[in-house]
Amino acid sequence: MKHQLKSVLRLMTRQLRVRIAAGSCSGMRWSLTTRARFLRGDYEPDLACFIEATLRPQDIFWDVGAHFGYYTLLASRAVSLGHCSAFEPSARNLWYLRHHLQWNGITNASVQPVAVAAADGERPFGSAGTGSGRLEGGAQRVAARSVDSLILSGDCKAPTFLKIDVEGAEAEVLEGAGHLLEGRTATLCIATHSPALYERCIGTLRRHGYAPHTYRKPGLIIAAGAGRDIPASTIALITRQA
Numbered sequence: 500m501k502h503q504l505k506s507v508l509r510l511m512t513r514q515l516r517v518r519i520a521a522g523s524c525s526g527m528r529w530s531l532t533t534r535a536r537f538l539r540g541d542y543e544p545d546l547a548c549f550i551e552a553t554l555r556p557q558d559i560f561w562d563v564g565a566h567f568g569y570y571t572l573l574a575s576r577a578v579s580l581g582h583c584s585a586f587e588p589s590a591r592n593l594w595y596l597r598h599h600l601q602w603n604g605i606t607n608a609s610v611q612p613v614a615v616a617a618a619d620g621e622r623p624f625g626s627a628g629t630g631s632g633r634l635e636g637g638a639q640r641v642a643a644r645s646v647d648s649l650i651l652s653g654d655c656k657a658p659t660f661l662k663i664d665v666e667g668a669e670a671e672v673l674e675g676a677g678h679l680l681e682g683r684t685a686t687l688c689i690a691t692h693s694p695a696l697y698e699r700c701i702g703t704l705r706r707h708g709y710a711p712h713t714y715r716k717p718g719l720i721i722a723a724g725a726g727r728d729i730p731a732s733t734i735a736l737i738t739r740q741a
Contacts, residue, residue: 512531512532513530513531513532513594513595513598514530514598515530515531515532516528516529516530516531516602517529517531517538519537519538519539519540520538520539520540521539521540521541522539522540522541522542522544522547523540523544523547523548523550523551523573523576524540524547524569524572524573524576525540527572527599527603528599528602528603529567529599529602530567530595530598530599533567533595537567537569542569545736545737546688546719546737547569547570547573548736549688549721549733549734549736549737550570550573550574550577550660550662550688551573551576551577552733552736553660553686553727553729553733554574554577554578554660555577555578555581555659556577556578556579556580556581557578557580557581557659558574558577558578558581558659558660559578559581559582559583559584559656559657559658559659559660560574560577560578560581560582560583560584560658560659560660560661560662561583561584561586561655561658561660561661561662562574562583562584562585562586562662563586563615563661563662563663563664563665563672564586564587564615564662564663564664564665564666565585565586565587565592565596565610566587566592566596566664567592567595567596567599568585568587568595568596568599568600570662571583571585571596571599571600571605571608572599572600572603572605574608574660575600575603575605575607575608578607579607581607581659582607582608582609582656583605583607583608583609584608584609584611584655584656584658585600585608585609585610585611586611586613586614586615587610587611587612588612588613588614588624588639588641588642588643589624589626589639590639593610593612596610597610611644611649611654611655612641612642613641613642613643613644614634614641614642614643614644614665614668615643615644615645615646615649615663615665615668615671615672615675616634616643616644616645616668616671616672616675617645617671617672617674617675618643618645618648618675619643619644619645619648620642620643621640621641621642621643622634622635622640622641622643623635623637623638623639623640623641624637624639624640624641625637625638625639626666633665633666633667633668634665634667634668634671645675645676646658646672646675646676646679647675647676647677647678647679648675650678650679651678657679657684657685658679658685659684659685659686659724660685660686660687660688660724661685661686661687661688661689662688663687663688663689663690664689664690666692667692667693667696669689669690669691669692669696669700670691670696670699670700670703673689673700673703673704674703677707680703680704680707680709681707681708682725683707683708683709683724683725684724684725684726685724686721686722686723686724686727686729687704687709687711687720687721687722687724688719688720688721689719689720689721689722690718690719691718691719691720692718693718694718696718697718697720700720701713701720704720704722709722709723710722710723712729712734719737721734721737
């Protein structure tokens, strides 16, 4: 009963918005009913600083597993000459993602309400919370697309930078991106969710000619695309998490 009441109150008040207090998204409008770390601006601060410092104005940024859109908002500022594509299949999260973009007048970002996976199709999806949605995790049926399908169909511009955080489907995302990875034109920032997935992703990247950076922080992989050298000072932003 208490949980149901909280859910009703959240639905009634989610339109209330405040400005993010600090950090990479400082000053941007955000729903008051989300977690305090978003509102304070200290959500994954080192990773946020790393992405902000690495993005270039002309980049095509893909936020794979966009959640409420924090990294999409961050990137929209950094890629002033480029574009952001936010991929999020959760119906609950999509409301926040779309409204956060709308409230901030973001014009260089688009929402793709799909899960990114190894192949196109329809997949089960779900979770107990907003931040743990995963493929095969519940009863919701969602559209799934592969990276290569999205690009080759013309539905999305080929990314030059991908942030991938998909609660266990990271290897699937890479398996569906062989054509993109072969050219090594994209830089990837991947949060894996088990040692086995970490090893699978590292192996896939190496087979395509990448030399991924590895960190003491469990599960994090950074792989720079050809022609994008990441300075040691920028790498230091993320190694502070170790």
